[in-house]
Amino acid sequence: xxxxxxxxxxxxxxxxxxxxxxxxxxxxxxEGEFCSIxxxxxxxxxxxxxxxxxxxxxxxxxxxxxxxxxxxxxxDEISNLRNEFVGFVFxxxxxxxxxxxxxxxxxxxxxxxxxxxxNPRERADEILTKFGLKEKTHSYPNRLSGGQQQRVAIxxxxxxxxxxxxxxxxxxxxxxxxxxxxxxLLRKLNEDENLTxxxxxxxxxxxxxxxxxxxxxxxxxx
Amino acid sequence: MINLIAVYKEAIADFSxxxxxxxxxxxxxxxxxxxxxxxxxxxxxxxKYISDQFEALGKSTLFLVPGRVLSGGGFxxxxxxxxxxxxxxxLENLKRIDNVIGVAPIALKSAKVMGTIKEDFADIxxxxxxxxxxxxxxxxxGRFFNKNDVTKRAKVIVLGPRIASDLFGSSEEAxxxxxxxxxxxxxIIGITKSRGGGGMGGFDYDKYFYGPYTTGYIxxxxxxxxxxxxxxxxxxxxxxxxxxxxxKLLKRYEEEDFSIVEPTELMTAITSxxxxxxxxxxxxxxxxxxxxxxxxxxxxxxxxxxxxxxxGIRRALGAHQSDILYQFLAESILLSLxxxxxxxxxxxxxxxxLNRYFPAYIDGxxxxxSLVVSxxxxxxxxxxxxxxxxxxEPVEAMRYE
Ligand SMILES: Nc1ncnc2c1ncn2[C@@H]1O[C@H](COP(=O)(O)OP(=O)(O)OP(=O)(O)O)[C@@H](O)[C@H]1O
Ligand SMILES: [Mg+2]
Numbered sequence: 001x002x003x004x005x006x007x008x009x010x011x012x013x014x015x016x017x018x019x020x021x022x023x024x025x026x027x028x029x030x031e032g033e034f035c036s037i038x039x040x041x042x043x044x045x046x047x048x049x050x051x052x053x054x055x056x057x058x059x060x061x062x063x064x065x066x067x068x069x070x071x072x073x074x075x076d077e078i079s080n081l082r083n084e085f086v087g088f089v090f091x092x093x094x095x096x097x098x099x100x101x102x103x104x105x106x107x108x109x110x111x112x113x114x115x116x117x118x119n120p121r122e123r124a125d126e127i128l129t130k131f132g133l134k135e136k137t138h139s140y141p142n143r144l145s146g147g148q149q150q151r152v153a154i155x156x157x158x159x160x161x162x163x164x165x166x167x168x169x170x171x172x173x174x175x176x177x178x179x180x181x182x183x184x185l186l187r188k189l190n191e192d193e194n195l196t197x198x199x200x201x202x203x204x205x206x207x208x209x210x211x212x213x214x215x216x217x218x219x220x221x222x
Numbered sequence: 223m224i225n226l227i228a229v230y231k232e233a234i235a236d237f238s239x240x241x242x243x244x245x246x247x248x249x250x251x252x253x254x255x256x257x258x259x260x261x262x263x264x265x266x267x268x269x270k271y272i273s274d275q276f277e278a279l280g281k282s283t284l285f286l287v288p289g290r291v292l293s294g295g296g297f298x299x300x301x302x303x304x305x306x307x308x309x310x311x312x313l314e315n316l317k318r319i320d321n322v323i324g325v326a327p328i329a330l331k332s333a334k335v336m337g338t339i340k341e342d343f344a345d346i347x348x349x350x351x352x353x354x355x356x357x358x359x360x361x362x363x364g365r366f367f368n369k370n371d372v373t374k375r376a377k378v379i380v381l382g383p384r385i386a387s388d389l390f391g392s393s394e395e396a397x398x399x400x401x402x403x404x405x406x407x408x409x410i411i412g413i414t415k416s417r418g419g420g421g422m423g424g425f426d427y428d429k430y431f432y433g434p435y436t437t438g439y440i441x442x443x444x445x446x447x448x449x450x451x452x453x454x455x456x457x458x459x460x461x462x463x464x465x466x467x468x469x470k471l472l473k474r475y476e477e478e479d480f481s482i483v484e485p486t487e488l489m490t491a492i493t494s495x496x497x498x499x500x501x502x503x504x505x506x507x508x509x510x511x512x513x514x515x516x517x518x519x520x521x522x523x524x525x526x527x528x529x530x531x532x533x534g535i536r537r538a539l540g541a542h543q544s545d546i547l548y549q550f551l552a553e554s555i556l557l558s559l560x561x562x563x564x565x566x567x568x569x570x571x572x573x574x575x576l577n578r579y580f581p582a583y584i585d586g587x588x589x590x591x592s593l594v595v596s597x598x599x600x601x602x603x604x605x606x607x608x609x610x611x612x613x614x615e616p617v618e619a620m621r622y623e
Contacts, residue, residue, distance in 0.1 A: 055538055056617045076542050083540020094535045094620070098239065108539040110228045156539070 001164070001196060002029040002052055007061035009047050009219070021047045023219040025061070031163075034190040034197045036210035044219040045200040046168055052198065053086045053166045054078050076113075083111050087157025089167035089199075093149040095141040095156075101128070102137045105155045112160065120159065127155045131185070147178035154185060165189065167199040171206055183209045226548070233553045237560075244557065247521045250514025251561025251599060252568070255592050257507035259569035259584060260576075265500030267582035269493050276489040281457050283356055284464060285483045286316075286450040286471075307479070308447045312471070316452055319466045321459040324352035327435050327447040333403045335431075337389025337396070344385055346403065346431040348438025356451045357427070364397050364412030372434040379408040383416045384428035406440055408433065460484065511595065514561060515603035522554050522607035533611050534619030547612040554604025555597050562596025 009022040021044045029035060029052070037045050050056035051063060054070060063070050065081065073081075088094075095104045102124055109120040128134055131151045141149055150170060157165055167186065171179030187209050190197045199210065207213050215222040237244040288307035308327065316325045329348045334341060351369050353359065359366060367378050379401065383393055390396035393413040400407050417427045439445050454463045464482050471480055526533075533546055566589060576582045 050617050053538075055620070056615075076544075079537070079540050079542040082538060088538050090620075094531075094538075096532055096535060098236070107536070110225045111536070111540045111542065111545055113542075160540070 001031045001033075001066060003027070003064040003067075004052070004058075005062045005064070007051060007058040007063060009044070009051065009056070010059040020219050022051070022058070025219075025221055027214070027221065029164075029196060029198055032190070032194045032196055033212060034187065034210045035199075035212040035214055036207040037198065037200045037214045037216060038202060038204070038207050039216035040202065043216050045202075045216055047219075048216065049166055049168050049198070049200055053088060053164075054082050055088075079111070080113055083108055084114065084160050085163055087154075087160065087162040087165045089150070089153050089157050089165065089170045091169040091172040093141070093146070093153045093173070095149055095152055097141055100138050100140055101133065101144070101152050104141065104152060105159055107156065108160050117161075123159060124155070127158055128152075131155055145178075146174050147181060150174060150178075150182050151185065154182070154189075158189070162195070164196045164198070167197065169200050169202075171201065171203070179203075179206060226552075229545075229549050229552045230556070232549070233556050236553065237556065243521070244560065247518055248514075248557050248561030248564065250517040251511065251558045251596055252514075252565040254507065254511035254514045255562050255565025255596060256569045256572070257510060258504055258595075259566060259588055259592055260572050260582075261500065261503045261507055262588050263569065263573045263582040263584045264576075264580065265497065265504070266585065266588070267580055268496050268500070270583070271581050272493055272496070273489060276485045281486065282454045282460065283485055284452040284454060284460065284467065285485070285488075286312075286452065286467065287481050287483060288448070288479060290478055290481055307475075308450050309445055312450065312474070313447070315470050316450060316467060319463060319470065321455040321463055322452055323455050324350075324355055324453040326350050326352040326356050326451040326453075328353075328449040328451065329435055329438050329442050329447050331403075331438065331441045333441075335389065335401055335403060337401070338399070339391050340389055342385070342388060344389075344403075344431050345429070346379070346433055346438070348433050348435040348442070350435055352453060353432070353451070356453045359427075359432075360415040362413045362415040363393050364410070366412050366414075367432070367434050372436050375436040375439075376434060377406060377408045377437055378411045378433065379403075380412040380414060380432040381410055382426075382428040382430045382432075383413055384426070385431065386410075386413050388429075403431075404441065408437075511599060515558065515599040518554050518557050518600065519603035519607060521557070522550060522604055523610070525553065526550060526607045526611045529611075530614060530619050530622040533614055534616050534622065537614075537616035538620060543612040546614075547608045550608035550611050551601065551604050554608065555600035558596045558600035558603075559593065562593050565596075566592055 004025050004027040007022060007025040007027075008020060011019045011021055013019050025048065037048060039045050047056065051058050054065075057071070065085065070078065070081075096107070099107065102121075105124040105128065106120040109116060125134070125137070128137055131154070133148060133151055133155070136144060136148060136152075141152065144152065150173075154165075154170075165186065170186070171182055174182065183206060186197055186199065189195045197210075199206075201207050286308060313325055313327050316322060326349045331346045331348065332343060333346065335344045347353075350372050351367060354366050361380075362383060364380075366380055367376065370376075371378050381396055386393045386396035389401075390399060396410050397413060399410050401410060402408075414427070414432070435447070452463070452467065454460055464484075467482055536546065569584070573582050573584060
């Protein structure tokens, strides 16, 4: 489903010094997989996640999505893939504070270029009910607990029926009990809906939810 | 194409969260549109006022005035136009020209007169019965002086309705009364219908006295006229008659001593001067629109900086660059349109009050133009901040705190 070939990400620190955030990464993630990416801080986990999720472009190497090379795609085509193919979950939840829970969850639907196979409002209600957030539908994010906010973020990631969920330390800002609830939810989505999930973490008990653990250090896969 | 309704709804929601900021930002456009619309309304009003004044004269009238009035398309009233020049011989000569159906000489006199309730200065216009047709006078009460009055040098006078009520309280009171102009007693035989107009130094027909020019010789021992108005059979003969008059007059006068003026020609000259003046004023006012636009641009840059993270999130959720562009463009357009609408509303109110003193008005075109210009300002000044927002790198933007 996802295939990275010799992907590197280089940051120019000044005209002389360059820094490899990622170095010659080869990686394949298969359909329906649940994998975690582990590594110490600064090892390049987020950078890798952004490249897989098409938020960022590699400095060199090739990224294939469904066997399609993405470097030839226009910004609009990449935006469409971000909209329909991937769902993001972040450590800081990244909900838009001025929008209600419902507006946050349905936000991706206003950016879609293809005909929706569902009614955004109905699907949002359905997911929120499943996630136990029905009463919070019209609340604003700052009135929710961290765990609730993260579930809203997952609901938002799910609304477009993506094939891939990318979660960058989704439990990083949560206590361990809530963290495990979120992980249970993600595992359920992976099992019930055959959703591919890739998550970044540096906690090994969180990583253990995944069937496969990818270890990374200094921009290289171990 | 993305859901524009959603975009505008969000922009409006944003504005209602920041009402004061929204109002202050659109204030520049408000003032600009207000100033431009008011000035355009005054210009239109003035133009209409002038053309109304000339309309009353009809298209088939020519004026003879001393000196050069229109030179090189411009308008230059020379001093000599105030002094009398033409005499009875000219009058008779002109009457004999083919297709001329009437010639009205005009001599003016100003005198202190005494009514029953007030003493006042009156301007008296001495002319012939032909003036009724040329100026389009209608009588409200009594009658206008006729040919017989002119021949007999009758001491009769017709009053405009305004001066009549100023001096006597009402037209009814004035009719039939005697009035003394210097040492001569005149009988008021009629009151004209009101023609409106006047104000701002224009010719206010309602405030004049009208008497036979022959009687007027009492005050005009030289028997000179300051103007001759010539009524032509129809518009089609204007140029021919004009040439004939010129040939006739050239036998007695030098070319630069008189001018033959068509009302339309004069009107075009006058309105073109006012139009230019108005355009200059409107252009100056339009500068404030640009200032308003810069104010919007400034706030939009602030808004973009405030929302870099939000932009990053939206991009991560699949927003295209154009979606972000439209979102911010929608905001700046709404800002300047709000200013435009408010400016227009205030201008409307202003014109409503101005109308008591001046015939100002706005037409549909002014409304359309001011709204189109407001949106155009929103687009022009909003596009730079919006492009900045759209071109942000998603990852960089998301990392921004
Ligand atoms: N825009 C940038 N310019 C320069 N260096 C950068 C930039 N973005 C990331 N880096 C560097 O790249 C390396 C990898 O960063 P990344 O965010 O992927 O780490 P991480 O593994 O996600 O760390 P953490 O667990 O703390 O989130 C870090 O050393 C970071 O300093
Ligand atoms: Mg990270």
